[in-house]
Amino acid sequence: MPESVGARQAQAQRTRGAVLAAAAAAFVDQGVQAPIRDIAERAGVGVGTIYRHFPTRADLVTAVYRHQIDTCAALAPRLLAESADPFTALAGWADAFVDFLVTKHGLGAALGSDDPGLANLHALMLDTLVPACATLLDACAADGDLAPGIAAYPLLRAIGNLCITGPDYDRADARRMVAVLLAGCRRTA
Amino acid sequence: MPESVGARQAQAQRTRGAVLAAAAAAFVDQGVQAPIRDIAERAGVGVGTIYRHFPTRADLVTAVYRHQIDTCAALAPRLLAESADPFTALAGWADAFVDFLVTKHGLGAALGSDDPGLANLHALMLDTLVPACATLLDACAADGDLAPGIAAYPLLRAIGNLCITGPDYDRADARRMVAVLLAGCRRTA
Amino acid sequence: MPESVGARQAQAQRTRGAVLAAAAAAFVDQGVQAPIRDIAERAGVGVGTIYRHFPTRADLVTAVYRHQIDTCAALAPRLLAESADPFTALAGWADAFVDFLVTKHGLGAALGSDDPGLANLHALMLDTLVPACATLLDACAADGDLAPGIAAYPLLRAIGNLCITGPDYDRADARRMVAVLLAGCRRTA
Amino acid sequence: MPESVGARQAQAQRTRGAVLAAAAAAFVDQGVQAPIRDIAERAGVGVGTIYRHFPTRADLVTAVYRHQIDTCAALAPRLLAESADPFTALAGWADAFVDFLVTKHGLGAALGSDDPGLANLHALMLDTLVPACATLLDACAADGDLAPGIAAYPLLRAIGNLCITGPDYDRADARRMVAVLLAGCRRTA
DNA sequence: GATGAATGAGAATTCATTCAT
């Protein structure tokens, strides 16, 4: 009965999606350490279901952010093609990254954490965002527009850290300070 | 018996000092979330003693860092007096702040956290570090050396965030990115 | 469509066989408490299938060992016919029983357990092994070769218990101690 | 205030004793795998108290049986001195051991288990019961009363296994089968 | 008949916090 199997798999995918949405919401409210039980309740599923789909917390965290990380990475070449100059592209990309990070409250902290269980997430960032950012930096450098000693990975980590917001330091502050950081990356003429 | 009262108070002060030292060491090793029991063991006291001196964890965290925060704040006017120009003083002060933050593993995260229990620490920062930093910024601005829109509080938060280190982003990276941030604060000629 | 019914039944039998084989293997590796899911995976079937064929774990345990218990029971009359004297037959049969038990890691413990769910297994033993053993004991008694007060059931339970092995007490030890037990069963001249 | 400290320690000892008694009772009813929570409830304490006194289950199991194991071991030299011949002493000691084991339902199984967490218990047995039993066996051997190839450790394991009782195999059966085993240990004249 | 996704009860373990001494 292929229809039944397909229906069941479709249902499982829907459940998986509900879990991811619930986890994303929980991460915004409580950070990536949100109790599994809370996520299960938000998703309207049992805890066992979470464990079935995502055996470890790191699996869940990674899955939650993977799509958006990929989207963010894909933005880089597009901006590079569309922008007047590479540095403008870099600035635009950083803005998008900041929006991503401050919306997903807690991801900045997750990226900054040295929790070994989050190694997946680091790897994901290394594999997708670092190359994307490096492309932009290389273009800026080729343009003679980049101060020396700016590497993609620390820059991303720095932007990530700058996006750890709180009651007295909000998205606008994060954007401003990232802009300042990027200004510091620009070669002084 | 005034002497016994004095002796008792002196003993209490010594106990308090031992707890602060133990907590500082525990925070370096385990972050500001170190279990109270571990701190008590390091200090050679019972957990009840810690609760007597510091009813909440935030009280303890604040007390641990207060002295060093004060020292850091006091550095600002000295550097301003000694340095060739205000921006050099600002850079030197930032360096000292970075050293302070990365040595006290976890303080950066504590400053960046919006845990309501850490409001004391934020207040402390507001009361001492922000004015100190503002003095430096004002001097830079008076010198025409500061880009517009740089406020003391967000700058401190930004530096604090940049000092959240990890296995792939260490003290040297933090120093570098703070230097880049400061470069971005400088008015372009 | 009688053929399809037959085919379905044949398929069901094959499934049942696969489950039994998988369960036997799992019991060797993990004991009779092996997770149902593990058994299902080994068998390449869903857990529901196991529950359909064997509603309780005891049903599965019993089914797994039934054939081998029957084989063991059938050995008794054969040995009695072939051996020089009844006591030799008894010793040979005990050896075979020991081999059976220690190979089926966990069965000894299952026989010794008073888990009410394993009542089936006890009943099975009572129905097949006890008569087989009793035949041998009767023959020994008729030969004047058996100490008084040796009953089949406790003897089997004793042998079963002696076959509960571990890291410091292995199959060889079990064989030795069963031999000692049988020596104690022999009438002293 | 030495009195206060002494009182608190005395209270802690009483708690510890209550936990041991509750654990012993729980082990009789449910085996050594009894849930910690059940033991805590029987003892009228919180689960944390159990963990404070006995960090691992093995610690608890060991503590529960240590005293009785010591008592049992101490019985050996006494019986040897009082009995007419060494083999009588051995038989008497085995009787006492059987009483101990069947009363402490579950210890036989614990001794037979290869759970690595119960290594302590095995070590305890090795350190105290094996030497005690070996003394008796040596005396029997010196008397020319012992069949060859009987070692203390496997013999103890065997007796332990024979004492795993159940609904159809009770203390009387265990005693009988141990007696048969010992008869098998005696040198045939 | 077969499947396996979903459920949720149950067990272990940790630690902040209280309070009698």
Next chain:
DNA sequence: CATGAATGAATTCTCATTCAT
């Protein structure tokens, strides 16, 4: 004032069992 035993809520994780397809 200091102590640390006791408490129990909170959290993670596992697995037997059910049931819609």
